[in-house]
Amino acid sequence: MDREAWLKRADKAITAHEEGTPQLFLYELMGFEFQYDEEAETVAIKAPVTEITFNPVGFIHGGILHYLADTAMGHLCAAFLQAPAVSLELKTQYFSSAKDGHMHALASFKKRGKTIQFITCSVSDDEGNLLSETTGTFYRLPQSR
Structure with a gap:
């Protein structure tokens, strides 16, 4: 597991998180399209x-x-x-x-x-x-x- 890549992904998910939209933390962390x-x-x-x-x-x-x-x-x-x-x-x-x-x-x-x-x-x-x-x-x- 690439720690730095996952930390960047988690940071992006935190930043993108917006309740009531497809931009939820877990969706972004897991790469949902x-x-x-x-x-x-x-x-x-x-x-x-x-x-x-x-x-x-x-x-x-x-x-x-x-x-x-x-x-x-x-x-x-x-x-x-x-x-x-x-x-x-x-x-x-x-x-x-x-x-x-x-x-x-x-x-x-x-x-x-x-x-x-x-x-x-x-x-x-x-x-x-x-x-x-x-x-x-x-x-x-x-x-x-």
Whole structure:
């Protein structure tokens, strides 16, 4: 692990941090790159596989894949429901891992409701191999009046 590179990355994440935006500390630290497709109603996140994403046995930690999917699905709700939403339930299945390259998350609506949303998010590697798939149920928060 390159200490100086990670200190610079952490400093950049602290400086960029802005609540309520994609510029949150962890997003920046982990190198999340967001893409919103309005026509397809999807959110994609690209994130590098680095040493901080590994568990002690050298695989991408399941919590990292889960966090990446939860983030993509939450941003999907915020972008296309014009209101924030919170996860009520998430289920992640793990299929493979990667040692380098990038993780690519793609979130889309399975079924949109007035208050409850059903969403799926797949996470793949650079070659398109499926790393995990998460299904989630999200609650759209009421708009303040």
